[in-house]
Amino acid sequence: MKNILIILLILVSGKLSAQINLPAFFSDNMILQRNAEVNFWGWGNRGSEVTITPSWSNQPIKIKASGHARFETKLKTPEAGGPYEITIVSGAYKKILKNILIGEVWLCSGQSNMQWNANNQLKEMLEELPEANHANIRLLNISNVASLTPQDDIFDSWVACTSETVRNFSAIGYFIAKQLQADLKVPIGVINSSWGGTAAEFWTPANIILEDAELLQNAKKQRPAPSKPHEPGSLWNSMIRPFAGYTIAGVFWYQGESNIVSYNGYNKLFGTMIKSWRDAWGYEFPFYYVQIAPYDYKSKPEEQRGALLREQQIKTLNVPKTGMVVVTDLVPDVANIHPTQKKEVARRLSELALIETYGKKSDDYKSPVYKSHLVQGDKIIIEFDYLKGSLKVNGAHIIDLLIANESQKFIPADYKISGNKLLVYNKAVKNPVAVRFGFSDVSMSNLFNSKGLPVSPFRTDNW
Incomplete structure (x- = not known):
């Protein structure tokens, strides 16, 4: 009996010492960026050897976990295709990620006009649901969780696009994925990380805001509310930073309504946020955004805060690799801050990407x-x-x-x-x-x- 216990203890301790963990977004059903060297990382027992083998090459990559128990490497991806698998082995531990596609990956972010979905009774999405089963579209929906400290992981994993999984997914994100998939004929992955009513300060690393007197003064104009955080960096920490480095083609952004209280500083804030994201990823990806729509903010006649913020958004076009779509014609009711024509917004954003990122030929594809x-x-x-x-x-x-x-x-x-x-x-x-x-x-x-x-x-x- 004593010998059996010793053997069991050795086996258990061996498995524990070899066990590794992956961020939730490295999961079954994920999409990786095609023709790229994509970042791949996780955590294991310090000093342990980890072998990663992608099925598209069958070439094992051997690395060691650091003294901080983290391992990271790059996986060279092929042209679009799949499904593939990635096998991760460390000692007695083995994990296989399945049903992986290689294609184009985009991040959608912002506040409620990006977040809204079929559960908000959007007619376009409700009509789309019965046909919204697309094996070559994959969705990663980031939970609305704020944090005052930087986080390393999220609670969410990739899923295939079905009538059920897309129901609470960004309508704009879905329609973008559908158009890009139809035009490019490759798998499309969309990450939706958006939260209604949130200001751009929340999506920017806190240290950047706190170290700049102008940005900090404007950030203090954001007031606490039960439906959202109000601290600089609180959404960057938990809804962007954990997957910063997950290789993407670019970003689509729809936000600004919550920053009219400090409209005069939005250009600086927005440009600073874009730079902070690009710095975190390590490359200058395209960043396409929506100019906020007409809405009655009850501004004083001499201070049209919505118009003044739109003016600031135009100035951000000076930031390299940015593009803006205008939606002044897509608003049936200026008493509703949530215009319902999300499909056309998505089409205009998609056209920007198809032309400027993927080389489609067209003139006058931008609003003058x-x-x-x-x-x-x-x-x-x-x-x-x-x-x-x-x-x-x-x-x-x-x-x-x-x-x-x-x-x-x-x-x-x-x-x-x-x-x-x-x-x-x-x-x-x-x-x-x-x-x-x-x-x-x-x-x-x-x-x-x-x-x-x-x-x-x-x-x-x-x-």
Whole structure:
């Protein structure tokens, strides 16, 4: 009996000493980025040897866990395909990850307009559910958990896209995956890490906010609420940092409504957040985002905070490898902060990725953005970035187009369209100084490019 106990103790201790653990997102059903050297890591007994063998190459990779009990390596992935397996062995411990696909991986993040799903009674998603079974689309839905300290793992694993698993998944994320899969003909993985009502400070590492006086002052304007955290870095710690380094193609972002309380600092904050994410991953991935939609924020007439935040979002286009979609035409009700046309938002984001990341050819695929203006007599000539074709008006007259002289009093303007330029005037204004277009919280403007994308609201002044 004594000898048997000794043998059992040796066997048990051997298994314990060899046991390893993987982050929850290295799981069955996951997608890894194609044609890449993807990061792969976990934890094991310090100093123990770990052998990782992906079935697409059958070439074992041998590494040792560090003194901190962590091991990490890179797996060279092939062209899109699968299903594959990854076998991890350490001593007597063996784990096999199954049903792995190789394709394109995107991260979707932000607040409620990114998070909303079929459970929010979105008609587009409810109609989609019966047909939402896609073996080549995989979903990773990150739980809404905040933390004041940096975390190394999450509670969630990859699942195949089915009518059931997609029900509480981002509608925009799903429609993006569906379009990318149809166009690229490769498996698509989408990570949804979003939380309604949250500010960009929560998604930025806390030390960056705390060490910058301007960012910190603005962060203090975020107030506690029972439905969300309010501390800088609290969502970065638990909903981004744990999988930072999981190789992705890029990010789609829809957020900003919760930052109108500090609109004047959003460009700096947003650019800082993007840089912090890219630094954590170690490369400059594409970052495509949505300009916030028209909504009645009950701003004072002289302070249209929604319009001012949109202006800040335009400035972020100076950050390399970013792109912005405009949705001023997709809002049936400015009393609802959650526009319901998520499929078209996803289409516009997908088009940005297909053209700028994957090389699809197209002109005028971006909403025109104010570039410059020239005062010429009694007219102001407006030029736009991202506009090769002509402008067009959906209706009898451009809505919310205003002109002013030195009095700074804006009145409705007349206009002429000359190819890709807009000539703005009013016979009552002999010496015009400034033009505003759609520059209010609630403006749903009707000026488009030839592809039907709305011109982004703008002002030529800084009053």
